[in-house]
Amino acid sequence: DVKVxxxxxYLVKRTGEKVFLECVQDMDHENMFWYRQDPGLGLRLIYxxxxxxxxxxxxxxxxxxxxxxxxxxxxxxxxxASTNQTSMYLCASALGGRGGGSxxxxxxxxxxxxx
Amino acid sequence: xxxxxxxxxxxxxxxxxxxELGCNYSYGGTVNLFWYVQYPGQHLQLLLxxxxxxxxxxxxxxxEAEFIKSKFSxxxxxxxxxxxxxxxxxxAVTSGTYKYIFGTGTRLKVLA
Numbered sequence: 564d565v566k567v568x569x570x571x572x573y574l575v576k577r578t579g580e581k582v583f584l585e586c587v588q589d590m591d592h593e594n595m596f597w598y599r600q601d602p603g604l605g606l607r608l609i610y611x612x613x614x615x616x617x618x619x620x621x622x623x624x625x626x627x628x629x630x631x632x633x634x635x636x637x638x639x640x641x642x643x644a645s646t647n648q649t650s651m652y653l654c655a656s657a658l659g660g661r662g663g664g665s666x667x668x669x670x671x672x673x674x675x676x677x678x
Numbered sequence: 679x680x681x682x683x684x685x686x687x688x689x690x691x692x693x694x695x696x697x698e699l700g701c702n703y704s705y706g707g708t709v710n711l712f713w714y715v716q717y718p719g720q721h722l723q724l725l726l727x728x729x730x731x732x733x734x735x736x737x738x739x740x741x742e743a744e745f746i747k748s749k750f751s752x753x754x755x756x757x758x759x760x761x762x763x764x765x766x767x768x769x770a771v772t773s774g775t776y777k778y779i780f781g782t783g784t785r786l787k788v789l790a
Binding site for chain 2: 567594596598603604605606607608611613619621653655664666667668669670671672
C-alpha cells in the first residue's frame with residue numbers, strides 16, 4: 564500500500580518566517596503534488612513535480628516554492644509566511660505515465676497556522 | 679480553463695436513504711474522472727475512477743458513478759447510505775496532463 568508521509572500534522576509559525584513542509588512517498592512514484600485545502604474552495608494545486616529536479620507551477624504558486632532533490636521527497640517552502648497562507652496543506656503522489664491519469668495518493672495533511 | 683462543479687455543497691440524509699452527488703466538468707476531450715472521499719480526521723482516499731470502457735463504475739463501500747459524456751457529468755451514487763458514510767466527497771478530473779482539477783467538495787452528513 565502506498566504511503567505518503569507528511570512530516571508535521573500541525574504547525575504554528577509567525578508572519579515572515581520561512582516554513583518548510585516535507586513529504587515523503589515510499590512507492591517510487593514519479594509524480595508528486597502539493598495542494599492546499601480550504602473550506603468551500605476544495606483543493607487547489609500549488610506545485611507539482613514529474614521528476615527529480617523538475618517542477619511546474621499549479622494554480623496558486625505565489626508565495627511558495629518547491630524542491631525535489633530525490634524521487635521520494637517533495638518539499639514545499641513558504642518563503643515568508645503570511646496569515647493568508649494559514650491552511651491545510653496536502654501532499655500527494657502518483658505513478659507517471661497514462662498522461663497523468665493515475666490516481667493520487669494523499670498524505671494526512673499539515674495544518675499550518677500563521678500568526 | 680478546465681473546471682469541475684459540484685453543485686451540492688452540503689447534503690443531509692437519513693440512514694438507508696439513497697444518495698446522488700452531482701459532478702460536472704468542462705472539457706471536451708478525453709478525460710479521466712475520479713471520486714475521492716475524506717472521512718473526518720482522515721486523509722483523502724480514492725473511492726472510484728473512470729478511465730475508459732463501461733461508463734458505470736463501481737467503487738469501494740457500495741458506491742458507483744456513471745460517466746455521461748454528452749452531459750459532461752460523473753455523478754456519484756449509493757442506493758442506501760450508512761452513518762459511516764458521513765464525509766466530504768470530491769470529484770476530480772484530469773485530461774491527459776499531470777494537472778488534476780478538483781471540485782469544491784460536498785459535505786455529506788448521514789443521520790443515524
